[in-house]
Amino acid sequence: METIISSLDTHTLIAIKGRLDTLTAPEFDKATEALRTAETPGDIVIDCAEMEYISSAGLRSFITLLKKAKASQSSLEVINLSDSIRAIFDMTGFTTIFNIK
Amino acid sequence: MKLSTTLCLYVLCMCMAIFGVTSFALEHFLTKNKISEAHRFTELIQEQIIDNVKSKLQSVEQSTQRTQQHINNMVDPSNTRMGKQLIEMMLSDSLIANAYIAQRLSSDSVSQHMLDALRQKGTVIVYERDPKSYSYLDRFWYTAPLKSLSPVWSRPYLNFDDNDDLVITYSTPLYDASKRPFAVLAADVSIKTLSNEIFKLIPYDETSSFLLTDDGVLLDYSSKNNKIDTWLPDFINSVNTTAGRKEIHEGMLTINGEQYITCCSRIASAHISVVTMTPYTSILSVIPGVQKNLAYILLAGFILVVLGIRIVLHFAVRPIDRLTQNAVDIGNGNFDTKFSSKRVYSDITTLQNALKQMAASIKQYVSEIAENTQKQQRINSELEIARNIQNSMLPVDASKDHTLIEKGICIGALLEAATGVGGDLYDYVCKDNRLYFAVADVSGKGTPAALVMASVRSVFHFAAEMSLSPAEILSRINHNLSDNNTENIFVTMQVGCIDLTERVLTLANAGHNPPVMIKDKIATLLTLPAALPLGVFADTNYSEQTMDYSPDEMLFMYTDGLTEAEDNQRMQYGDCRLINDINQMIASGISDPRIIVAGMRKIIGSFSKVNLEDDITMLCIGVKDENTAVSKLALKHKVEENARLSEFITDFAQRHHIAGDTLFKTELVAEEVLTNITTHSRPSRSDSTIEVSLSKSNNILELSFEDTGEPFNMLDTPSVNVDLPIEERPVGGLGIHLVKKNVDKAHYGRLKGRNILILQINL
Numbered sequence: 001m002e003t004i005i006s007s008l009d010t011h012t013l014i015a016i017k018g019r020l021d022t023l024t025a026p027e028f029d030k031a032t033e034a035l036r037t038a039e040t041p042g043d044i045v046i047d048c049a050e051m052e053y054i055s056s057a058g059l060r061s062f063i064t065l066l067k068k069a070k071a072s073q074s075s076l077e078v079i080n081l082s083d084s085i086r087a088i089f090d091m092t093g094f095t096t097i098f099n100i101k
Numbered sequence: 102m103k104l105s106t107t108l109c110l111y112v113l114c115m116c117m118a119i120f121g122v123t124s125f126a127l128e129h130f131l132t133k134n135k136i137s138e139a140h141r142f143t144e145l146i147q148e149q150i151i152d153n154v155k156s157k158l159q160s161v162e163q164s165t166q167r168t169q170q171h172i173n174n175m176v177d178p179s180n181t182r183m184g185k186q187l188i189e190m191m192l193s194d195s196l197i198a199n200a201y202i203a204q205r206l207s208s209d210s211v212s213q214h215m216l217d218a219l220r221q222k223g224t225v226i227v228y229e230r231d232p233k234s235y236s237y238l239d240r241f242w243y244t245a246p247l248k249s250l251s252p253v254w255s256r257p258y259l260n261f262d263d264n265d266d267l268v269i270t271y272s273t274p275l276y277d278a279s280k281r282p283f284a285v286l287a288a289d290v291s292i293k294t295l296s297n298e299i300f301k302l303i304p305y306d307e308t309s310s311f312l313l314t315d316d317g318v319l320l321d322y323s324s325k326n327n328k329i330d331t332w333l334p335d336f337i338n339s340v341n342t343t344a345g346r347k348e349i350h351e352g353m354l355t356i357n358g359e360q361y362i363t364c365c366s367r368i369a370s371a372h373i374s375v376v377t378m379t380p381y382t383s384i385l386s387v388i389p390g391v392q393k394n395l396a397y398i399l400l401a402g403f404i405l406v407v408l409g410i411r412i413v414l415h416f417a418v419r420p421i422d423r424l425t426q427n428a429v430d431i432g433n434g435n436f437d438t439k440f441s442s443k444r445v446y447s448d449i450t451t452l453q454n455a456l457k458q459m460a461a462s463i464k465q466y467v468s469e470i471a472e473n474t475q476k477q478q479r480i481n482s483e484l485e486i487a488r489n490i491q492n493s494m495l496p497v498d499a500s501k502d503h504t505l506i507e508k509g510i511c512i513g514a515l516l517e518a519a520t521g522v523g524g525d526l527y528d529y530v531c532k533d534n535r536l537y538f539a540v541a542d543v544s545g546k547g548t549p550a551a552l553v554m555a556s557v558r559s560v561f562h563f564a565a566e567m568s569l570s571p572a573e574i575l576s577r578i579n580h581n582l583s584d585n586n587t588e589n590i591f592v593t594m595q596v597g598c599i600d601l602t603e604r605v606l607t608l609a610n611a612g613h614n615p616p617v618m619i620k621d622k623i624a625t626l627l628t629l630p631a632a633l634p635l636g637v638f639a640d641t642n643y644s645e646q647t648m649d650y651s652p653d654e655m656l657f658m659y660t661d662g663l664t665e666a667e668d669n670q671r672m673q674y675g676d677c678r679l680i681n682d683i684n685q686m687i688a689s690g691i692s693d694p695r696i697i698v699a700g701m702r703k704i705i706g707s708f709s710k711v712n713l714e715d716d717i718t719m720l721c722i723g724v725k726d727e728n729t730a731v732s733k734l735a736l737k738h739k740v741e742e743n744a745r746l747s748e749f750i751t752d753f754a755q756r757h758h759i760a761g762d763t764l765f766k767t768e769l770v771a772e773e774v775l776t777n778i779t780t781h782s783r784p785s786r787s788d789s790t791i792e793v794s795l796s797k798s799n800n801i802l803e804l805s806f807e808d809t810g811e812p813f814n815m816l817d818t819p820s821v822n823v824d825l826p827i828e829e830r831p832v833g834g835l836g837i838h839l840v841k842k843n844v845d846k847a848h849y850g851r852l853k854g855r856n857i858l859i860l861q862i863n864l
Contacts, residue, residue: 022743022776030550053765055772056836063832070827086764093823093836 011077016051020058028061029083036068044069049080059092066098068080077101105411112410120403120636124396127494138382139362140351143377146304147364150375153298153496157201158290161271162252165201165288169273170194172286189227192218195288196225202288202683238535242270242287250274250282256372257292257314267292267320292373296321299375311376313337326380332356336378354378371784420445424453431456436464484521484548491522491551494558498527498853500695500792500807504531506733508601509652509725509796512538513698515853516691516718517662523716524592525660526558530565534601537574540613540720541594542660544634549559553590556581557635561596571596571609575635579611579643582636591636595629595658598651599724606656609645611635614664615676617657617683624657624683626676652726655694657683662715665707674708691848692807693859694721699850728756728782731796736775738784738791738808746771748794757797766801766843766862767795773836774806774815774858782810785854797864806858813856814849816842 001024002079020028028098035041044065048054062078069076079101081089089095196202196218215230215237237243245253249401252273260268268289274282296312300323303310309324319337322329326428336356354361360381367374423441430438438460440453499505499512514527524543539561543550560581564574574596582592593613599606608616608627612634618627633641659679666674679701686700698719705717725731734749736742738823750771754764771793778791789809796803821831841847846861 021747023741030135036812053768053795055769055776056833056839057776058834059835063827063830066827082240084762087762088769088839091823091839093825096824097827097830 001027003028005035011045011075012041013045013047015032015047015049018051019053020051020061021053021055022057025055025061027059028058029064032061036065040072041068041074042077043075043077045077045079046080047079048085051082051085054085054088056092059088059094062094068083075099103418104421105414108414108418109411112414113407116403116406116410120399124399127395135384136362136381139379142349143304143308143362143364143379146302147366147375147377150299150302150369150377151366153302154295154371154373154375157295157298158254158271158371160199161202161288161290164195164202165271165273165286166252168195169275169286172275188216189218192216193225193227196220199288201290201294242272243285246272246274246285247282254370254372257320260289269295269373292320295371295373296323303377305379305383308377308379311337311378313374313376315367315372315374328357338456413696418509419675420449420453420707422455424449427453427456427460431460431463434467436460436467451542481521486821487548487551488518488521491518491555494555495527498807499529500733500794500805501735503733505536506731506794508534508536509727509729510536510601511694511723511725513693513695513721513852514719515698515702516716518716519662519714520547522548522551524554525716525718526554527658527718527720528558528561529722530562530719532568533564535568536559536599536601536722536724537571537596538598538658538720538722539574539594539596540658540718541592541635542613542662542718543592544590546716549588549590551594553582557592557594570645571598571607572643575609575611575632575643576641579635579641580639583639586636589636591634593634593660597656597658597722599722601724603725604650604727605647606650606654607645607647609643611641611802614659614661616659617680619657619683619687620651621653624680624687626680627656635669638828650724652729653692655692655697655721655723657694657697657719657721659720660716660718662717663701663705663719665715666709666717667714668708669710674705678708690846692723692855693848693850694723695807695852695857696848696850696859697721699852699857702852703850725796726798727795729798731794733792733794735790735792738779738787738789738810740776740779742779742791743772743775746775746793749793753795753797759797759802763802763862763864767804770840770843770860771804771864773840774804774860777815777836777840778806778808778810778856779814782808782813782816782856785809800864802862802864804860804862806856808856808862809854810856812851814851815858816847816849 001019001021001090004017006013010077014032014035018024028041029036035044046062046065058097066076077099081100086100088096089098089100094100131443148615168191169373172188216227217230217265218225218227220226225726241258242253242255245255252271253269257267257269260266268291268708270287270289272285272287275284275286276281289774292312299312300310300321303323307325309322311322312320314320317337319333322333336354345400351362351364354363361378362381362384363376363378365374365376420443427438427440440457444450446734470577482511495514495516496502499514505512508531508532512529514529516523516525516527518525524546526543527539529538531537541554541557541561543553557578560578561574564577569577575594578594582590592611594611595608595613595616596611597606597608608629609632610629611632615626615628617624629646630644632643636639664674664676664679665861668674682701682704683697686697691697691700698721701719702717707829730753732749732753734745736746747768750764750768754760754767759767775791775793786809792805792807794803795807796805815837818837820841821834823838840860843862844860845863846859849860850859
C-alpha cells in the first residue's frame with residue numbers, strides 16, 4: 001500500500017495505491033496524521049483509482065478523516081471508486097455520508 | 102451471653118420480685134397496724150382528756166361541797182346571817198385549795214350580798230360586790246340550784262364582769278338552820294383553763310383539738326393546720342357531738358380531699374364535748390421511718406444476695422466454661438485439648454467424658470480422612486493421567502488432519518466421560534482412500550470400562566490397517582473380547598467404512614444404537630440387522646450392509662448416553678427428539694458435521710440441565726463431492742497473520758479460477774473474521790492455532806475457521822446501523838457487518854473448547 005499526499009492549490013489530494021486493510025490501515029493513518037491533527041486541514045480529495053481492496057480497517061481510517069474534516073468545516077471527496085469497493089461503500093452506508101464522485 | 106450471667110439475671114429478677122412483694126406486704130401490714138394503733142392511741146388520749154377534765158370538775162365539785170358544808174356547819178342556826186368574815190376566809194381557803202376555781206360567789210337572796218373571791222397577781226382576794234353593779238338573781242347558776250335544791254353545772258356562758266371570760270359554773274344551795282336555802286355557793290371554772298388542760302393532751306403533733314358545747318357551738322380550739330379557717334365552719338356543722346350514746350365515738354372524716362381520724366367525747370356534766378382530729382398522713386408519716394430502715398436493710402440484703410449468687414454461680418458454672426473452651430479447641434482442630442482433672446458434678450463429668458470420647462473419635466476419623474484423601478489424591482492423579490492417555494487414544498481432530506481435509510472428509514466428534522475415564526469410544530482411520538470409523542460403548546463406566554475401551558480401540562486400529570470389512574472388524578474384536586471375559590463385560594459397537602473411490606458406505610452393527618442418516622436434507626434412523634454386542638459369545642456372526650454414498654450425505658452416530666440423557670422429570674431425550682432436532686438444524690441450512698455435533702451438545706446440555714450420568718459420544722461424518730477442492734491453513738493467533746491468510750486465499754483463488762468480486766468478498770470476509778477472532782477471543786494457549794480451510798465445490802465457496810479462544814460467536818453481535826449520519830456513527834464495528842453482508846450462509850458452533858465458524862459464498 002502506498003499513500004501519496006499532494007497539496008494542491010484548492011485541496012489536498014490523497015492517492016491510495018494497493019490494499020487498504022487491517023495491516024496497512026495504520027500506515028495510512030500515519031501518513032494522514034498531519035492532516036488529522038492540523039487545525040484546518042482544508043478540503044481533501046481521496047483518489048481511489050489505484051486502490052485494489054479495502055476492509056473495515058480502511059473504512060475506519062476514512063471515517064476518522066471524515067469526522068475531522070466535518071469538524072473543521074472542510075469537505076472530503078472520494079473519487080474514482082471501483083465497482084467492488086463501491087459495493088462495500090454501499091453495504092456500509094458510506095455512500096450516504098461521503099461525497100463520492 | 103454467658104450462662105452464669107443469664108442465671109444471675111434470672112435470680113436477680115426473682116429476688117426483685119420477692120423484694121417487691123415483701124415490701125408491699127410489709128407496707129400494707131405496717132400501715133394497717135399503724136392506723137389501728139392510731140385509733141387506739143387517739144381513743145386513749147381522749148379517755149385521758151376526759152378523765153382529766155372530769156377529775157378537774159370533780160375537784161371543783163368536792164371543794165365547793167366542802168366549803169358548803171363548812172359554811173352550813175358554822176352558820177348559827179339562830180342567826181340566818183353568816184359571819185361575813187368567816188365566809189370570806191372560807192372562800193379564800195377554797196380558792197387556795199383548788200387552783201382551778203377562778204371565781205367563787207356566794208350570795209344571799211334577801212340581802213343580796215355577794216362575796217367574790219378571785220386571784221389577782223397570785224394572791225387571793227375576797228371582796229363584796231356592789232349588788233347594783235351585778236344583778237345575779239336571774240342568773241342560771243343562781244336560780245337553778247335554788248330551784249332544784251341540788252348542785253348544778255351551768256352551760257358555758259360569757260362572764261361579762263370579768264374579762265369577758267367564757268366560764269362554766271358549779272353552784273350549790275346553802276341552807277339555813279331551818280333547812281331553807283338562803284344562798285348559793287358558786288364556783289366558776291374558766292373554759293380557757295379547761296381548754297389549756299385539754300389541748301395539752303394530743304395524740305399527734307398535727308392533731309387539731311376543739312372544744313364545743315353540746316349544741317355545737319365552738320368554744321375554743323387548738324390547731325396547727327394553717328388552712329383551718331377555710332374548713333372550720335363546715336367541720337363544725339359536720340361534727341355531731343351528740344352522735345351515739347357512747348361517751349367517746351370515733352370516725353373518719355374527709356375534708357378537702359384529706360382524710361382525718363376524728364374522736365369526739367362528751368363530758369355530760371359540763372355540757373361540753375372535746376373533738377380531736379388527726380390527719381391520716383401524719384399518722385402514716387410515722388411509718389416511713391420504720392419502713393425506710395427496713396427497706397434499706399432489705400435492699401442491702403438483696404444486693405448481698407445478688408453478689409453472693411453471682412459469685413456462687415461463677416464458681417458453679419466454671420466447669421461448663423472449661424468444657425466450652427475444650428469444645429472450642431476441638432472445633433479448631435486441637436483434639437489434644439487438655440481436660441480439667443477436677444471432679445465436679447456428675448452430669449458435667451459425663452459431658453466431659455462424652456466430649457473426650459468425641460475428640461478421640463474425631464481425631465481418629467480425621468487421620469483416616471487425611472489418609473484416605475492422600476490415597477484419593479493419588480488415585481485422582483492416576484485417573485487424570487489415565488484420562489489424558491485415553492484422550493490421546495482418540496484420533497486427531499479431523500480439521501487438523503491434512504489427509505482427511507484434502508479428501509473432503511469433514512468430521513465432527515465429541516466424547517464426554519461422565520467420570521474421569523469412560524467406556525465410550527469413537528475412532529476413525531483413513532487407509533487407502535477408505536475411511537474406517539467406529540463408535541462403541543463398553544458396558545459399565547469408569548476405569549474397568551476404560552481398560553476394555555483401550556483394548557477395543559487397538560484391535561479396531563489393527564483390523565482397519567489390515568483393510569478388513571466392518572463385519573470382520575466386529576468379529577475380530579468380539580473374539581478378542583470373548584476370550585477370558587470373566588467379568589462378562591460386553592461392548593456395543595458400530596463400525597463403518599466409506600470407500601472414497603467407489604463412494605460406497607458399509608456399516609456393521611453389534612447391538613449398538615441405530616445411526617442417523619442425513620440424506621437429501623432429511624434425517625432418519627438407519628435400521629441395521631440386529632446382532633449381539635461384542636464379548637457375549639465368541640462365535641457370533643456379524644453381518645454388514647452396503648449402500649451407495651453420495652456427497653451431502655451425513656452419518657450421525659452416538660452412544661446411548663445421548664438418547665438416554667434425562668431431564669429434571671427424569672424423562673429421556675429419546676430417538677424422536679434426536680431426529681427432530683437434527684432435522685431442524687438441517688432445515689436451518691447447517692451442513693457441516695462439526696456444527697451438527699456442536700448443536701447437539703448444546704441441545705442435550707439445555708435438555709438435561711444436570712450433570713450427565715453417562716458418557717456421551719457423538720460422531721458425525723460428511724464427505725464432500727469428489728470435485729471439491731479443499732485447502733487448509735493453520736494460523737497463529739495474531740492479527741499479522743492476515744498477510745498469510747490473504748496470500749493463502751489469493752493462491753487458492755488462482756489455482757481454482759476464482760477472481761473478481763468473489764475473490765474480493767472472500768478476502769474481505771476472511772480478513773474481518775481473523776481480525777475479530779484475534780481481537781475478541783483470547784486463545785486457551787499461546788501456541789494454539791486458528792485452523793482455516795477453504796473449499797470450492799461446484800457452486801459454493803466455503804470458509805471454515807476453528808479457534809481455541811473463549812466462546813465468541815460473532816454472528817450474534819448486534820448489527821450496525823449504517824444509516825446514521827457521520828456525527829453519530831461509531832468509528833468501528835463495520836467488520837462483522839461486512840462479513841454478514843458478504844456471505845450467503847454462516848453457522849457457528851462451539852465444540853470441545855473450540856469456536857467453529859462456517860461461512861459460505863454462493864458462486
